[in-house]
Amino acid sequence: MGLMANQEQRKLMVSVLYLVSVSTIQYSFGSQERHFKWEVAYTLWAPDCVEHSVMAINGQFPGPTIRARLGDIVVIQLTNKLPTEGVVIHWHGIRQFGTPWADGTASISQCAINPEETFVYRFKVDKAGTYFYHGHYGMQRSAGLYGSLIVDVAEGEKEPFHYDGELNLLFSDWWHKSVNEQEIGLSSKPMRWIGEPQSLLINGRGQYNCSLAAGYGNSSSTSPPECKFQGNKQCAPQVLHVLPRKTYRLRIASTTALSSLNLAIGNHKMVVVEADGNYVEPFAVPDLDIYSGESYSVLITTDQNPNENYWLSIGVRGREPKTSHALTIFNYLPISASKLPTSPPLITPEWNDYAHSKSFIKKLLALMGSPKPPTNYHRRIVLLNTQNKINGYTKWAINNVSLALPPTPYLGSIKHGLKHAFSQRKPPENFPNNYNLMKPPTNPNTTTGNGVYILSFGITIDVILQNANTLNENVSEIHPWHLHGHDFWVLGYGEGRFSQKDVKKFNLKNPPLRNTAVIFPYGWTALRFVADNPGVWAFHCHIEPHLHMGMGVVFAEGVRRVPKIPAEALACGLTAKWLMRGNHT
C-alpha cells in the first residue's frame, strides 16, 4: 500500500520522539501575544483523492493549527483573498469575554470582511482545552474553512492527568457538490437536500471510492478497491505514530457540516478526560460519539502487542449512513506504518442505536472541583425545534420562527440603539400546549424572523431544547446545539415532552460544562448558563445546512457594558450609516 516512504517514516519518528519530550520542557516566559497572518483563498485540493475547490488558509487545508497558552492574547490578521465573497471566522469555544466583536459571526458580531480587506481578530484564551475555528458566514465551513485551536495550561501549571505525547484529530465531512450549489439547492422549491457526504475526513484527509482496509478475507465485490497511492498524496491518511507503553492524549474535535460520528481504535480503550475545553471525571469507553461542534480529549495507553498496528476509524451515527468509514493507522513505532493491522477496522454501532449514544453522553460528569451551576434559575426559555415550510420552501424553525439574519450585525445595532436594524418583537419563550411532538406539524407554515432574546445581565437562564417530528412521518433527527460566548451546564436529557416534574431529575451536583449539546429524536435537553458576558451571541444547531435554513436564535446580554466596538466590525448596513454620521469618535 506504500502508506509511508521509509525516509518520511524516519522523519516522523524523530518528530514523535520530540513530541514525547516536549511535554516535559518548562517554558521560562509568561503569557504572550501570538501573532498570525492569514489569507483565505480558494485552492484546488483533493481531500478525498478527488480534486475540487476548497477554502484554504495560507494555501493549507485544513487551516494552520493555532497553539497558545492559557492567558495568551491571540492576534489573527485575516485578509480575504476570495474573489467575490465576504468571510468571517468563529473561534469555537472561546468565550470572548470583553471582545464580543471578535466572535466571528456574520450579521451578529461583525460585518463580513470584503475581498481584499483585512480584519484583526484579537482575543484572550482564558481556558485551556481543545478547540477549533471555522467560517461562520453562509456555509463556508462546509467549503473547508476550518482548523484546530489548542490552548495549553498556563506556564508552570499541570493538567489534572498525565500523558507522554499528544495527537490531534479534526474530523469533517466532505461533498463533491460545491457549497454554492448546495446552498442554492437548499433554498430551491422544492428543497434539494444535500444528502449524505461523499467522504469523511480525518485532519482533512479521506478516501473516496477506495479503501485502505481492502483485502481482509471477506471483502465482497461491492466493497471499494484497495487505495493505491503514495504517502505524499493530499488524501493519504495522516498516520498516527506512537511508541509502545506510553500514554497519549488524543485531542478530537468535529467540525462536520452534518454528520454525527463514532470513533474507535482497534483493541484500545479510551479514557475521556475533557469535553469542549472542560475537564470531566475520567471514564473508559471502547468507542466515542462526537457531534458537530464538540471536542474531547481521551487518553490512550499503547499497551497492546507492539509488533502490530491498529486501525483508527470513524463512521456515521444518527442518520442512515451512506458514507464509508474514514480510517487511519495507529502505528506502533518502530514497526513500519505500511504493515496492515491484522484485524479489520471496528464497525460503528448501528446508526439508530440511540441507547448507545445516550449511555455514553450520560457518563459525562464534571471533574470534581469544577464550577457548579446556580441552584435556581431566573428565566426559562423552551425552544421547540421543527421543520417547516414557507411558501413551499423548506425551513427549520424555533417556536415557529425561522431565523433570517439581518444585514446589520446585532452587536453594533443594539449597542448604538439602531432599532430599525431588526425586529423589536420578542421571540416566543415557549410553544403551544397542544402541539403534538410525535407527528409532523398539522400546520407546517412558518414565518421568518430576526428578533432577539434580551437577557437581563447576570441572570441565570434555563434553556429547554425540545425535539419533535420533522415534516416526514416517524422521523425526528439529531441536532447538536452550540452556544456562543458561554459554556452551559447540561442538567439532563429526557424523552418526549419536557414537563415540570422533570426538573426533579436535573443534575445540579456535577453536570458537565460544555458549549455544545445534542438533542435526541423526540427528546429534550436542559441547559443552564449565567448571562454574564456582555455581547450578542448566536445559539444554533451546528448542522450547517440547518442553520442556513433558519435553525437558530440570538441572545443579547449586557450590551451597554460592551466597550467601544472597532469601526471595521460596524462598516455595513445601518451601523455604516451611523459611522458616516460621525458618531464613532
Ligand SMILES: O=C1O[C@H]([C@@H](O)CO)C(O)=C1O
Ligand atoms: O433538513 C433536512 O432535510 C432532509 C429531509 O428532512 C428532507 O429531505 C434532512 O434529512 C434534513 O436534515
